[in-house]
Amino acid sequence: MPFSFKQPPRSGNDVATLKGISKSYGEKVIYDDFDFEVKRGERWCVMGGNGAGKTTLLKLIAGIIQPDEGKARLGASLKMGYFAQSALEVLDANKTVWKQIDDAFPAATIPSKRTLLGSFDFPTDEIDKPIRVLSGGEKSRLVLAQMLYDPPNFLVLDEPTNHLDLDSKKMLIQTLSKFDGTMIFVSHDRTFLRGMANNVLDLSGTDNKGNTKPMKYGCAYEEWVERTGHEAPGVWH
Ligand SMILES: Nc1ncnc2c1ncn2[C@@H]1O[C@H](COP(=O)(O)OP(=O)(O)O)[C@@H](O)[C@H]1O
Ligand SMILES: [Mg+2]
Structure with missing residues (x-):
């Protein structure tokens, strides 16, 4: 069952603004004078191969x-939630699943925290497991549960579906489809891309110097696939 979270506080119209961004690693230019804006209600997927x-x-x-x-x-008025594999570090390996959530939200009621965990597929008889024994997928689910209990209005998600099994992916898609904040994310999961993205940033092209040439498309993922004829590399059909 998807979790029905509180709606986050409304943000201003300008969510993220990148102006004249350049970023290199050694000789490798990743961004060169790049402008990019994320506005309220936009849900961007970022496409591109490994290392793009x-x-x-x-x-x-x-x-x-x-x-x-x-x-x-x-x-202004932004509360950001960032998820990446590194975000799993917020988990304390020595706590149990229950303690992690209970300590994160000391003022919340026990039933509401149990419902949260149940929705993220931690039934009551599994919440006494120590975090140290959880699989990658279970850890991801726990971090996402903690992030979405009191939801941010801007989600930055780097491959949130990576270690999730099919049912957890479906639950996450259903949960996030009710989210009316702003998102930017990377995912190789077609169902997630189709369900979530209303804008596409494509990093798969290069200019004549071989540097990434970002292309913006103000359309949903499905329409972008139709227009450009490419599907994300590694996309799960
Ligand atoms: N801290 C770093 N030091 C050196 N090179 C890096 C560093 N972080 C990323 N890179 C390089 O920058 C490029 C883009 O990396 P990344 O943004 O992680 O790509 P993607 O997420 O699209 O796979 C890659 O070639 C990667 O090896
Ligand atoms: Mg990456």
Whole structure:
């Protein structure tokens, strides 16, 4: 059953603004004078093969890394939730599943926290498991549960579906389809892309110097596939 979370507080219209961003690693230019804006209600998917710069972009937006040049700004009244494999570090390996959530929301009622965990596929007889024994998929689910209990209004998700089984993916899609905030994400899952994206940033093209040439499409994923004829590399059909 998908979790019915509280709607997040409404943000301003300008959610993330990147102006004149340049970012290189050594000789490798990832972004060169790149402008990009995310507005309220947009749900961007970032497409591109391995090493195209998808994770770098999400980190620039989240403020985890700084550009060499240019400015990345988040808008007013923003509460951001960043998910990546590194986000699993918020989990304390020595706590149980229950303790992790109970400690994160001390003021919330026990039944509401049980419902949250149940929706993210941790039934009551499994919440006393220590986090240390959880699989990658279970850890991802727990982090997403914690993130969405009191939801941010801007989600930055780097491959959230990676270790999830099919049922968990479906649950996450159903949960997030009721989310009326703003999102930017990377996913190789076609169902997730189809269900979520209303804008596409394509990093798969290069300019004549071989640098990434970002292309923006103001359409849903499905329409982008029709228009361009490509599907994401590694997309699960
Ligand atoms: N900290 C870093 N130091 C050096 N090179 C990096 C670093 N982070 C990323 N890169 C390189 O930058 C490129 C883009 O990386 P990334 O944004 O992670 O790509 P993607 O997420 O699209 O696969 C890759 O070639 C990667 O090896
Ligand atoms: Mg990546």
